[in-house]
Amino acid sequence: MSISRRKFLGLIGSAGVGTAVSNSVFAASNKHFTGYPESFAVLHDSVRCVGCRQCEEACNKVNDLPEPDQPFSDASVLDKKRRTTAKAYTVVNRHDRAKDGIAPVFNKTQCNHCLEPACASACFVKAFKKTKTGAVTYDASVCVGCRYCMMACPFDIPAYEYDNALSPKVVKCTMCQPRILEGKLPGCVESCPREALVFGKRDDLIKIARNRIARYPKNYVDHIYGEHEMGGTSWMYLSGVAFQKIGMREDLGIKPAPELTSGALSVVPMVAALWPVLLTGVYAITKRKEKIENEEKNQAVNSAIKATKAVAELKIGEALAKAEKEQEEIVEKAVKSAVDNAVKANTEEAA
Amino acid sequence: MVITRLTVVLTVLAVAVILYGSVQAFDQPSQDSGQKRADIIKIDGMKSFGNLERSGVVFLHDLHTSALQKVDKDCTACHLSDNSKLSLKFKRLKDTSKNEVMNIYHDNCISCHVEVAGKGDKSGPTTCGECHVKTSAYVASGQPPTFDKSLHYRHSKSQENKCELCHHEYDNSTKKLIYKEGQEGSCRYCHKDVNEENRMSMKSASHIACIDCHQKTLKNKMEAGPVQCGGCHDPDSPNTINRTDIKNIVDVPRMERKQPDFTMVKTDVNDKEQKGVMDSVPFDHKAHEGYNDSCIVCHHKDLTSCSSCHSIEGKKEGGFISLEQVMHNPDAKESCVGCHESKKKDKDCAGCHELMGKHSNNSSNCGKCHMEQVGNMKEATTSHKSKTDKSARLAEMMLKSRTPITATYNDEDIPEKILIKDLSNKYEPVEFPHRKIVKALVNNINNNKLASYFHAEKGTICQGCHHNTPPGKQPPRCVSCHVKQAQDKGSFKIGLMGAYHLQCMGCHKEMGMEKPVSCTDCHKEKAHEPKK
Numbered sequence: 001m002s003i004s005r006r007k008f009l010g011l012i013g014s015a016g017v018g019t020a021v022s023n024s025v026f027a028a029s030n031k032h033f034t035g036y037p038e039s040f041a042v043l044h045d046s047v048r049c050v051g052c053r054q055c056e057e058a059c060n061k062v063n064d065l066p067e068p069d070q071p072f073s074d075a076s077v078l079d080k081k082r083r084t085t086a087k088a089y090t091v092v093n094r095h096d097r098a099k100d101g102i103a104p105v106f107n108k109t110q111c112n113h114c115l116e117p118a119c120a121s122a123c124f125v126k127a128f129k130k131t132k133t134g135a136v137t138y139d140a141s142v143c144v145g146c147r148y149c150m151m152a153c154p155f156d157i158p159a160y161e162y163d164n165a166l167s168p169k170v171v172k173c174t175m176c177q178p179r180i181l182e183g184k185l186p187g188c189v190e191s192c193p194r195e196a197l198v199f200g201k202r203d204d205l206i207k208i209a210r211n212r213i214a215r216y217p218k219n220y221v222d223h224i225y226g227e228h229e230m231g232g233t234s235w236m237y238l239s240g241v242a243f244q245k246i247g248m249r250e251d252l253g254i255k256p257a258p259e260l261t262s263g264a265l266s267v268v269p270m271v272a273a274l275w276p277v278l279l280t281g282v283y284a285i286t287k288r289k290e291k292i293e294n295e296e297k298n299q300a301v302n303s304a305i306k307a308t309k310a311v312a313e314l315k316i317g318e319a320l321a322k323a324e325k326e327q328e329e330i331v332e333k334a335v336k337s338a339v340d341n342a343v344k345a346n347t348e349e350a351a
Numbered sequence: 352m353v354i355t356r357l358t359v360v361l362t363v364l365a366v367a368v369i370l371y372g373s374v375q376a377f378d379q380p381s382q383d384s385g386q387k388r389a390d391i392i393k394i395d396g397m398k399s400f401g402n403l404e405r406s407g408v409v410f411l412h413d414l415h416t417s418a419l420q421k422v423d424k425d426c427t428a429c430h431l432s433d434n435s436k437l438s439l440k441f442k443r444l445k446d447t448s449k450n451e452v453m454n455i456y457h458d459n460c461i462s463c464h465v466e467v468a469g470k471g472d473k474s475g476p477t478t479c480g481e482c483h484v485k486t487s488a489y490v491a492s493g494q495p496p497t498f499d500k501s502l503h504y505r506h507s508k509s510q511e512n513k514c515e516l517c518h519h520e521y522d523n524s525t526k527k528l529i530y531k532e533g534q535e536g537s538c539r540y541c542h543k544d545v546n547e548e549n550r551m552s553m554k555s556a557s558h559i560a561c562i563d564c565h566q567k568t569l570k571n572k573m574e575a576g577p578v579q580c581g582g583c584h585d586p587d588s589p590n591t592i593n594r595t596d597i598k599n600i601v602d603v604p605r606m607e608r609k610q611p612d613f614t615m616v617k618t619d620v621n622d623k624e625q626k627g628v629m630d631s632v633p634f635d636h637k638a639h640e641g642y643n644d645s646c647i648v649c650h651h652k653d654l655t656s657c658s659s660c661h662s663i664e665g666k667k668e669g670g671f672i673s674l675e676q677v678m679h680n681p682d683a684k685e686s687c688v689g690c691h692e693s694k695k696k697d698k699d700c701a702g703c704h705e706l707m708g709k710h711s712n713n714s715s716n717c718g719k720c721h722m723e724q725v726g727n728m729k730e731a732t733t734s735h736k737s738k739t740d741k742s743a744r745l746a747e748m749m750l751k752s753r754t755p756i757t758a759t760y761n762d763e764d765i766p767e768k769i770l771i772k773d774l775s776n777k778y779e780p781v782e783f784p785h786r787k788i789v790k791a792l793v794n795n796i797n798n799n800k801l802a803s804y805f806h807a808e809k810g811t812i813c814q815g816c817h818h819n820t821p822p823g824k825q826p827p828r829c830v831s832c833h834v835k836q837a838q839d840k841g842s843f844k845i846g847l848m849g850a851y852h853l854q855c856m857g858c859h860k861e862m863g864m865e866k867p868v869s870c871t872d873c874h875k876e877k878a879h880e881p882k883k
Contacts, residue, residue: 048853052870075869190837194856195849199838208843215708 005285033256034232035115039134040180041202041234042189043209044108046246047219048196051078051092051106055188055197059090059110062176062187081247084109086159089173090188095246105239107246108188108197111136111157111173112226113234118257122152127170134202134234135175143170154230154252175234202234209238231256387492389585390414394441394456400449405483408456413579426566429459436559493584498538499644500603517560521549535608536654537647605640608654611739612637613747618674619658628663630721632678632687633746638800651685681709687720691801699795700802701861703815706854719805722749758809764824765789773830774848778874789813816854 035041057072059065065087070077078094085091090110097105113136120128120136127143130136149170150158161168176186184190189197198205206227213220225243226236230252237248244250388411395407419428430437431444438444442455461477468474476482510516515530521541522529542553551559561576561583568575577583617631639649646654660669661677669677683689695704724745732748735741759765765786772780792812796802806812810822817826833839833850845853859867866872 050856185837185840192837193848194852195838195845198843200840200843204843217709 005288033116035202035234036130036132036134039132039202039234040175040199041113041134041205041236042175042186043198043200043205043236043238045196045198045209045212045238046105046107047216047238047240048194049092049106049108050194050196051075051094051104052193053077053092054191054193055108056088056090056092058187058191059173060088062179063089063174065089078106084111084157084159084172086161086163086171089171093247095241097241097245100241100245102241105241105246107237107239107248109155109157109247110188110235111175112155112230113173113175114230114257115232115234116230116256116258118152118154118230119149119158121258122148124148131177133175133177133180135177135180136172136234137174137177138170138172140167140169145170152257154249154257202236205236209236212238228254230254231259385488385490388413388489388581389491389493390580391487391489391491391493393491396440396446397449397452399446400452405479406485408482409484409487409489411489413581416579436563439555439558493580496583497644500606500640503606503645504603516564533609537645537650539647540653605637606646608646610636610640610654611743613743613750614656615742615746616657616678617742618663619656629717630723631742632720633722633749635746635750648690649685694799694801698861698863699799702858703792705861706857707818716805722753724749725752753804756803756807758807759789759793759812760809760824762786771851773835774851777877778870779877781873815858 053072053075060068060072068088078092081093082088082091090108092106092108095105095107097103113130113134115130117128117130117136120126120130124146125142125144127139128136128149129139145160145168147158147160147170150156150160158170158172160170176184176188179186185199186197189199198208200208206224209224209227213222213224219240221239221242223243224236224238225248226233231254237243239246239248242250390411390413392410392412393407394410395403397403398407415429416426419425426437429441430439431442432438433444440446442459443452446452460475460482464475464477468477506517507514514532514535517538518530518535519528520531520534521527538556539553541550542556543550544552544554546552546555550556562578565576565578569578612635614634614636615631616634618628640646643649649657652660657677658674660666661672661674662669663674665671665673665676677683678686679688680686681688681692684693694700732741732744735744767784767786769783769785770780771783789812792815796806796812808822810824810826813826814820814822819832820826829850830847833845833847835847837848838846855873856867
């Protein structure tokens with residue numbers, strides 16, 4: 001064998017480390033993308049939001065969505081938690097904070113238009129695209145309806161037209177991309193009577209948000225949700241209470257989704273390539289071990305046989321020697337007695 | 352060989368994953384549930400000897416005191432005394448060792464519980480798990496009591512002004528507590544949160560001194576303060592220090608500590624830089640005594656003047672915090688600005704001031720406190736001999752020269768109603784009762800000396816809403832700054848609709864007003880709104 005077992009294991013180990021290191025380098029192949037320069041975003045200030053649902057109504061109108069079961073002026077809709085659907089790209093939820101001794105907090109939910117969208121990274125037909133305006137757009141013409149995007153979205157946003165039997169689409173907030181291109185504000189932003197929604201360049205909005213936190217420190221949690229969450233989003237939030245108390249995930253971390261998945265996915269070829277090598281190596285080593293064991297066994301058997309043989313020969317030798325001696329003694333004795341008898345007879349004759 | 356190594360690695364990984372999962376599963380129990388009690392003592396002192404083997408014991412002190420009272424037992428049933436003072440510890444004077452302390456609790460608690468139960472009475476737990484519970488059925492609601500002026504007055508009156516009964520100082524040479532007349536200060540000046548050399552913690556000192564005296568008074572069949580936990584620590588309990596049978600004094604007479612009625616807040620005479628500093632601030636000491644519960648609110652370390660520790664440049668005694676900083680720190684309750692800022696949070700003031708945000712002070716206000724001296728005042732003080740008296744007299748004169756006037760424009764200059772119609776689309780224009788609101792705000796200010804001093808200019812009150820414009824009789828309309836579109840793109844200045852809603856609703860919310868609840872509380876819906 002030209003390669004020792006120890007060396008082989010060492011190689012496997014270093015190969016593992018090697019792949020791990022190169023893995024992290026490749027995973028960040030798109031570096032840390034901080035969004036397209038000058039791209040637009042929306043800041044939602046939940047401290048200002050009063051839950052009037054004007055944004056929902058405006059969204060419904062600009063997107064030609066079907067009329068809801070209950071009118072937008074019906075506040076009882078807020079009594080239960082809702083999520084985005086194929087018929088409502090945005091929903092406002094009420095979070096009762098009586099426990100904290102404060103009035104209910106309202107929070108608007110819609111697509112957050114991630115800087116590096118999970119839906120786009122999960123989509124194998126590239127139906128989702130992060131555009132330079134900031135909006136994450138969807139191209140229904142290529143969509144195959146696998147709904148991986150729905151699984152991938154950490155915010156549970158994309159909805160599906162389940163009741164459309166012939167050509168169902170994935171639907172989500174478009175950030176009013178067509179309106180933005182026309183120089184208009186997104187429908188929800190335009191309709192908000194308290195300017196709880198601000199539309200502008202993402203960099204400007206971060207400054208505005210910081211400014212509000214600094215000017216009204218008592219009113220705000222010192223955090224801009226979406227500035228870094230999931231690598232940053234184009235829809236950001238301010239709040240007066242912890243974000244998880246208004247139904248927002250605080251466990252997402254700041255890594256963009258593609259970085260997380262590309263890491264995992266890049267492991268797949270490594271696993272596929274490395275396992276056979278590893279297992280073959282393991283097999284070879286086991287094989288060799290068996291061979292050595294056999295050899296050792298034979299050797300032991302042989303030596304045992306040899307030893308037994310030697311002992312047996314020795315014993316036979318001794319026995320033969322003893323027998324010979326006895327034989328000699330008998331002969332001697334017989335000779336002696338014969339001689340004695342002859343001597344006796346001679347003496348009797350002489351007498 | 353390799354297989355076993357792999358197996359070990361995999362097993363370790365699996366165990367790690369399982370353990371991580373189980374750690375996740377143990378969530379902190381919520382503190383919301385459980386009966387609230389002010390007398391909870393957590394017996395976990397043994398943790399000073401290392402980690403506890405079992406969870407600490409939640410002990411209900413008042414429950415035990417009452418139970419012992421019924422069988423004619425007093426504090427000495429549980430507390431040993433040292434130099435006739437009861438030790439706060441249970442059945443011991445000192446924490447000796449973990450085992451010894453643990454045994455003291457186990458032996459004494461259980462034996463007493465067994466004894467009581469033997470007599471057929473209701474008794475406490477005797478098995479481990481009954482005391483050492485992971486989650487208690489009780490929640491501690493005890494609050495630190497405040498020995499305010501009212502309480503101080505009640506004590507000094509009942510003790511016939513014998514200050515020495517409570518106030519003392521430690522004399523290092525004789526190693527005794529002595530009383531120095533005229534040097535009385537707050538307990539807190541010496542007794543800190545934890546025991547220090549020669550001085551016990553505030554907690555120990557107050558429990559020993561207060562309860563001891565209350566006990567003795569009770570024994571003499573006299574009316575006394577509380578002896579149970581809830582009496583001082585539970586403001587909601589009927590037996591508290593605030594109980595109604597001893598009336599809370601509303602107008603507490605001033606404490607007699609030879610403090611000035613008026614004083615001049617200024618740099619220390621020993622401070623090198625006397626020239627070119629801001630004008631001294633005349634200070635109404637007597638009035639400010641009335642605004643606060645105790646001296647310690649301002650005199651946080653001792654009862655000397657501010658400048659004795661805080662100089663212009665800052666010195667060691669004052670933690671190197673300069674006089675300017677201590678007086679103007681908007682976040683410190685001891686500072687002038689900090690306290691005055693906090694007044695803006697009162698409901699009457701918050702409507703305008705909270706919306707202005709932090710640091711809304713402008714430099715034109717400096718002269719309000721740093722008043723210019725008027726010539727003839729100096730002459731008027733010549734009759735006083737000592738320097739302190741002179742500056743006090745000067746301060747008094749300056750303060751009295753102030754004429755607090757809440758002024759605003761005459762009624763005819765204040766529009767009675769304003770029709771807000773710039774945006775009327777879905778709703779009818781809003782009829783805004785302008786003069787009524789101005790009058791209500793003026794009334795709030797008039798009821799407040801501080802506020803009226805700072806709103807003396809006629810246009811000041813208008814600036815609550817008509818902000819960022821020069822004060823005047825006819826401020827510009829909102830629309831001259833706030834554009835009619837939904838949002839002023841680029842400048843990020845708030846649009847007109849946002850401005851109205853934030854200003855009106857923000858003020859209503861801060862002032863604790865119930866309305867508006869819905870849109871139609873302000874807006875009338877248009878009669879002929881076309882249906883969709």
